[in-house]
Amino acid sequence: MLLITLGVLLLSLTWSALETWVSGVGEPMWWPPTVVALLLVLAALRQVPLDVTVLLGVLAFLPAALMDVLHALVLGTLPAGLGLWTPVVLAEAFVLLEARLGLIVAGLIGGVLLFGLLVHLPGSAALRGAWLNLMLAWLLLAGLGYAVSRILERAQAQRGLQQQALAEARRDALTRLLGRAALEAELEEAVTRAEAQHTPLSLVVCDLDDFKRVNDQYGHAKGDEVLRVVARRLKRGVVGGIVGRWGGEEFLLVLPLSKPDARARAEQLRRDIEEREVAGLRLTVSLGVASYRIGEGSTSLFARADQRLYEAKRAGRNTVR
Template structure:
């Protein structure tokens, strides 16, 4: 798909009129195809008139250009070659860096004969008496003015149509980014004069790709068109644009009703826009997320205002989709932190700042240590300890979860090998990222690494999330089968939440189920949880898999888990995750205590 800038360039290249732009140094910074054809070269960007014209003509150009740089518009005939004249309209232009330049369009070019004809009135006037000269000049000027005005009107009409095309989204008929940028600048100027605030919002269709994949792109376009029309129908909205893909931008008036009422009204508007869409005989259910920032409360600059609205949209989607969020500066601080973490992540991996901590896994019947789970921990040099959940969320967003896991596995295998060799533990449990488990050669490389380090596959357990395998069940199943055949134990992590698909339990070569911590923590507060855990234990026995209870923090939890026949436990009741040296010491002391 071509960019808006490239689309605009194609439009100007299609014009039969030469168009060019200069900066304040009289250097060309743009020219369309007709301009390049007129001057006979495409090597002009960054050069000024002196590269192609004699100095006496350059002085004429520069005198006229300076007037335009000063804010005047001009319409003049300029000699651009021997016997060749150009009727040129020049307009002041503010460049992106804030400096002044100009944009010009050549409305007509006149050869020497035509020019002589056009200028015959001057010679004729000089031969007349003063009164006749005056009359002749006035008549001629009037005729020429009318001719130039007609040319100018035609060009302005064409220019208006070109701008309209350039600022319109072809699919929905709404304005596009270019049009929205112009509207938000106008809104800021109007707000400065009236003192009335306004809101800028970004809204997108949740899981739009799934709509395209399921119903086809024509239906996807229908959804976008209907949502755009509904947004346009909202009473307080005065501009709507398709920002790109499945995202819309809008400008809305803000009644003085307070933040809570504003949020409620915004939510009602979202619900209105995302009602099901009828497409032929089918009814497509849709949802959407939205984020808003307010001018001038949040920002007084268009770019910053839109960035804040986008941050609010991102956080609305991250909090569960189908929601609206109005920006506050705490969101900006949080976004800066997230950006910083993702930016520093590669360096942290390379420098070994992300290290494995180990939490023991205890046998419920004998209370001996059976294994340890390796968990990632990162203390950022400026931000301090990074929450593991936040670390992996951002690593996943940055497509680096696999890199973190690979780095962690390498360190953990090297550190834990002595514990395995001397019998302090029976196995090491490692978490496998969603990207790795569906990677075609993951199992082969992993087993090769164990062989090179002389670590038995039987002393390794890999933990996977059920959500990690749904993207490519075939590849995940192949990897797990290969690992299981070699003796590696397979554990399904966080069971009892999310999908909890019984089909997966039957199809995958599982050895363990790890109960989600939230279920264990709910013991004693929700009577149904105990019954659920008992049911899971019965299911595990039927499938011949062992159960590990995570998050054991109290003796009550430990007693209940033991009473229902759970095989293994881990949690702060026994030990928090500890770095290698401290866990090495803990394992020795615990062995003596149990003995």
């Protein structure tokens, strides 16, 4: 962005110098693009929002464009500066702003051209024809810019919908945690990263004790509420790790921790569930912890954590193994 901006600045100054040298008359079209370039420098440095930059640039361009039109009509020529910078300004407006605002900018430039013609109509037929060609070129640029801008906006909206759909597909509909498929992918990636970087990785499988009793005694609506509350607590208690719903009342925690630290974290979560009511009920959880071993895959790591969970269940539940 900064290099492009400096290029625009250099081009505007070069054009002004060449225009003055060739014609002997310096037209007032060098400073608007220079102002735009300086504003873009500020935008690149994040001192001014980009949309504000473009609007300020347009405001700098319009009065200079009007002066250029009137100057050309008096001399009986075409506004060379306006002809050069109109495509640049329209491109900035349609690409950096939304299509509707770009169309407003194009209309303002067209209004400048029409106003100049009404104030001082060209005398010769050839000059009037040249001005008509300039108007047609402006109209074509405006229409093309609007069409391209609308295509880009629709494509961007479509990409946003696709990304949203993909994100929703990764989520469990009830708890809004990651679902099983997403968890499998995240676990595989975590194992690959731990293998490559030699960093600690632990897996915790968490299961609600006697959850079937909750559904049988209080109904499935209460069971769903319990799952949502447990999901929020697990997510709140895991910082820097990944929490998801593996299925039913079983949750999976992927933690960048050594086994002792992972067991301590699991014990904190167990106590939090035991000591505070969950949706108005007293419940407990059992947790199994396994840490990654060099060379093993995600399937083996999960199998060991799942085995620890069953050991916790056989030990009387409400414990960490």
